[in-house]
Amino acid sequence: MKRIFSGIKPTGILHLGNYLGAISQWIDLQYKVDESIFCVVDMHAITVERPEKLSENILNIAAWYLACGIDLEKSKIFVQSMRPEHAELAWILNCFSTMGELGRMTQYKEKSEGKKDSVSVGLFDYPILMAADILLYGATDVPVGEDQKQHVELARDLAIRFNNQYSGTFIVPEPIIDASVRRIKALDNPAKKMEKSAGSEYNYVALDDSPELIRKKISRAVTDSGSEIVAREDKPAMTNLLNIFSGVSGRDIKSLEADFVGKGYGDFKKALAEEIILFLEPKQAKYKEIIADKDKLRKILTDGAKSVEPIAQKTLAEVKKKIGLGI
Ligand code: TRP
Numbered sequence: 001m002k003r004i005f006s007g008i009k010p011t012g013i014l015h016l017g018n019y020l021g022a023i024s025q026w027i028d029l030q031y032k033v034d035e036s037i038f039c040v041v042d043m044h045a046i047t048v049e050r051p052e053k054l055s056e057n058i059l060n061i062a063a064w065y066l067a068c069g070i071d072l073e074k075s076k077i078f079v080q081s082m083r084p085e086h087a088e089l090a091w092i093l094n095c096f097s098t099m100g101e102l103g104r105m106t107q108y109k110e111k112s113e114g115k116k117d118s119v120s121v122g123l124f125d126y127p128i129l130m131a132a133d134i135l136l137y138g139a140t141d142v143p144v145g146e147d148q149k150q151h152v153e154l155a156r157d158l159a160i161r162f163n164n165q166y167s168g169t170f171i172v173p174e175p176i177i178d179a180s181v182r183r184i185k186a187l188d189n190p191a192k193k194m195e196k197s198a199g200s201e202y203n204y205v206a207l208d209d210s211p212e213l214i215r216k217k218i219s220r221a222v223t224d225s226g227s228e229i230v231a232r233e234d235k236p237a238m239t240n241l242l243n244i245f246s247g248v249s250g251r252d253i254k255s256l257e258a259d260f261v262g263k264g265y266g267d268f269k270k271a272l273a274e275e276i277i278l279f280l281e282p283k284q285a286k287y288k289e290i291i292a293d294k295d296k297l298r299k300i301l302t303d304g305a306k307s308v309e310p311i312a313q314k315t316l317a318e319v320k321k322k323i324g325l326g327i
Pocket of ligand 1: 005006007008009041044129130133134142143144148151
């Protein structure tokens with residue numbers, strides 16, 4: 001039995017990097033596994049700052065899940081904070097992990113750099129909450145980006161550690177890091193990943209950007225020196241743009257390179273912008289429809305939280321019983 005679990009933090013808008021690097025993979029996987037659960041991980045969204053309009057963001061992300069093709073016949077979607085078991089299991093797992101192992105987490109080290117004593121305990125503890133998300137539902141496989149692999153490994157370590165003491169409690173999850181999944185970089189800095197919380201909106205193409213804005217952002221995207229339109233290690237900017245082109249058009253990079261032999265960056269960028277617009281249009285239309293009926297969306301999420309309740313409660317009850325918590 002294969003069950004996948006994954007989630008995105010509602011810290012802001014979604015962009016092409018989220019789609020090509022995560023959501024598109026979820027859409028495929030949901031038809032290949034027995035069960036899939038996709039979460040809007042709102043409690044993870046408050047570790048660094050409390051995003052404005054958090055509640056609104058949560059609904060937006062859920063609406064995008066559906067607009068992009070998460071199929072409620074196949075998958076469950078819900079909001080993390082609507083299931084109290086996450087925080088409860090996280091507390092218990094806290095007591096099974098060490099300061100040392102959390103202090104070694106790359107994401108923590110990066111985000112706390114230069115401000116170690118003033119970052120929140122929540123930022124430090126973030127991977128434990130993520131482990132709770134995964135272990136609570138007995139996920140066998142966790143599709144994530146390369147940057148989250150270490151966190152899934154921690155979830156594995158905790159599951160194994162707990163099982164060593166209290167046998168057979170947790171399913172030990174595997175990360176799914178699909179090499180074919182595109183790691184989309186920032187338009188204004190191909191050395192970094194596309195990121196919504198980055199300073200400039202020229203970093204990303206949001207899923208709800210208008211055609212004009214998309215044209216403007218792509219025309220301003222950083223390029224490499226020279227003029228060749230090829231994906232190569234010494235051409236990180238063009239590699240990234242070709243990767244995006246391939247992702248939104250479904251065409252392979254080689255054939256795109258062949259199309260643009262002898263053409264300039266300007267022609268390429270124009271074609272890319274139109275391809276992105278074409279790709280996003282139907283999803284944007286669907287998104288608008290879904291977000292227009294917030295009551296219906298809230299009901300989908302409430303039903304989703306209810307539908308995962310039995311799994312979450314069963315795991316948590318077993319954990320508490322084995323440790324001896326409660327009477
Ligand atoms: N930490 C993940 C990220 O930033 C989001 C996340 C939270 C997650 N809980 C999860 C992903 C559980 C997979 C499974 O991308």
